[in-house]
Amino acid sequence: MKSMEASRLTEEGEVKRFVDKLLQASPAAQTEVMVTEWDSALTRFANNGIHQNVAERDVSVRVRVVKDGKTGVASINQMNESAAADVLKRAIAIADLQSKGEVVPMPGPAKSRPVEAWSDTTAAATPEERADFVEAICAKAKRAGLKAFGAFSTGAEQFAIANSLGVYHHHRSTEATINSVVMGEAGSGYADRGAINVQDLDKDEIADEVIDKAQRNQNAQPIDPGVYEVVLEEYAVAEMLEFMSFTGFSALAVEEDRSFMRLGERITGEGVTIWDDGLDASGLPAPFDFEGVPKQRVDLIKKGVATGVVYDMMTASQEGRHSTGHGLPAPNTEGPFAVNLFMQPGSVAKPDLVSGIKRGIWVTRFWYVRIVHPKLSIITGMTRDGTFLIENGRVTRPVKDLRFTQSMLEALGGTLAAGKTTKLQIGEFIGASRVPALHLKAFTFTS
């Protein structure tokens, strides 16, 4: 039975032959082919039982051609000879129909450093294994008189990119993620984990965390909104970092004068150091970007000073520099994107972050965060699944969820301490962050 459920990705040799053939068939001056193939499954649970359980196998073949200074992009989700002919024909037709425009340059060949991101165990995970994992969480919640909700996913993916200038890169990866909300009659808790190897996910550990949080977060009482000292758990810190990346860490955002990054200037607290590193195996590594450029580490904020932004081929060529390997798939008008973020940890054990706080708020996670003002880095959102009052250095009682409206740079400007451990937080759509919990001096809750 196991072999049927094992991930069924096409052999790399076959992918390469398909890509080479497509490049050879192209009449365009320059051609790029990107193949992404995945086989993934997700088991979803609610009220202590599985209620949705799905699997899919799909592929995307994306072709970019540049012909007489004109660009065309087309994609198809089949990897065979007729699909190759069809997608190439459509890309050429789009290019032919245009007038000359700005061309995003394609990179030449450059070696990328291989990074291991594959686990046979994850690739071969079965529905029974996913059900067993989920059952363990549900059973523990039930014994505690609570209800568990969540999703457990496992998947395998391969990504190949090649162009007519000689670039060919291939990378394969696996990912396993579990998230869970556990609810009682009057409150809830949350926990999640992500890993390359599904065996690194400990069902008892995550069940204990989410159940403990739910038990402590019952019968929360309202508290007046206002400015509070806070401890943000890693879930909340990672979300804040992702929004910083989204609004500010790209060269295009700086060029278009909509970023909060003022390079060379101190923009936030001295204790804050943030970088992007797609090659760090403790994140969710990928050796090259969606334009086929090897990834480089970029220091974004160093001791509170804005030190760098990420580049793709377009922004790099406009500024006469090299891409840092942060390009997105063509056609892309959004600019480059930092997706492998890291924040420097501190020296304080996470539970000790509350010591010294006379009156403050402990935040488990944020919810529905949106940008209110990109240049001032102001976001709004709610707290969720575990918001607690801190009094005289101790977490004392749960409080009702609060809405915050807060400048991220100002909040990080008041970083008083960072946890000495970090957590890998896998993004909802792309990338991952590795961050510590933080103790911040001031955070504005507006309702």
Added chain:
Amino acid sequence: MKDLAEAALNAAQVKGAGYADVRLDEHVQQDIIVKNGQLAAVSDDASEGFGVRVLVDGAWGFAGSARLDKHEVEEVVDRAIRIARASARVRSAPVDLGPPVTSRGRYRTPLERDPFSVPLAEKVDLLLRADAAMGAVKGVSIREGSMEFLRQRKVFASTEGAFIEQELYEAGAGIEATATSPDEVQNRSYPNSFGRHQGSGGYEYVTAMQLDRHGQRIGEEAVALLTAPQCPSGVKTLILDASQTALQIHESCGHPTELDRVFGMEAAYAGTSFMTPEKLNHLQYGSPQVTITADALTPTGLGTFGWDDEGVPAQQSFLIKEGLFVGYLTSRETASVLGQQSNGTMRADGWNRIPLIRMTNVNLQPGDSSLEQMIAETKDGVYMETNRSWSIDDKRLNFQFGTQLAYEIVDGKRGRLLRNATYAGITPEFWNSCDAVAGRSEWKVWGLANCGKGQPPQTAHVAHGAAPARFQHVKVGILK
């Protein structure tokens, strides 16, 4: 297509499924972006595949694949059955779908001009003219315009005998001007934000927008906003334009009336709902001015179709009637829990996803006022237009929205332009404070093509019929 569907259903039944359905789906999408006077992107994407959903021992399994051949159908059915058996080991109550659904028929989106037959040059020319109009305004630093066209051909078949073929078309477009200063970024977009305004229909939907006639205005507004005073803080009368009213309906009525949320099926991701079953027919959700329907028959709506992805016919139902909460958006599985029948809101965003309860066209019925009259009757208020930011809690109660543009209203007259306008509230308090809705002539269907839900994530295209509306005693100006 029909052969593959029958093969999948036969295989599922032979292998032990008590119920099975199959969806075959072919999806084509064209996107065009013009930025700062240049054609920045044209892409043409195609996807096809099939998904098989089975019930075994009262539990669900689903598998999908892009490979459309009979061998793959066998494998995918095996996979779905095996997944369902694993689900059954950890299920709660067995799934009850209620009465069988045996719909048969064909539906095609009514349209005048197939967007895929319109030459690319014609589309690009319209965007470039709108771009030039924005570019003529001094101080506009970024101009962007886009179009998107979709065609989806899908077949639905079930072991209960349903067999449906649908061909759905969407067309959308929009423009945006951005102006910046050392401390500010201000955007104005037309007809809506989120990149574009979209509806079901053909290219005529785009030409009706007259993008080129609005470029200069939004450019001037973006520049003027840089130096406009900040929206003041306080409790005031709030008047929303129709597009912001549409988003308010989406977040604070559409989502909380999804019955799967109410039952906790989205609890770990999108959240739950404050509109729990004991409140049905009891909760005074809004004022008597507030009547909201779910209507999959609304012309040009993104939630308009012939049948949903469980084969249930498109229909209209009431969610809020003169302020009273009277109905949910339902599926076969969730409706049967309440002893009801599905009102046809199950949609998947592709062959590789299961259908979920999604808004169709959730419409605020027009009232008898007008924007002009609402302003004239207001002593101290703010008018807000076009969404800029949106956030609401996981039960859909505590919300905060920001808009691109606002005007103060003083003694019945429109006053100064205001920037960075925001407002916040609690859902039932807010809708109970609604004392006027504009009439049919200002009512319009607004498409939202970015509604996220589910794990793995799905994006639904939904719509909201809305007109300008007025609300009393609202907290405005959260940013100081």
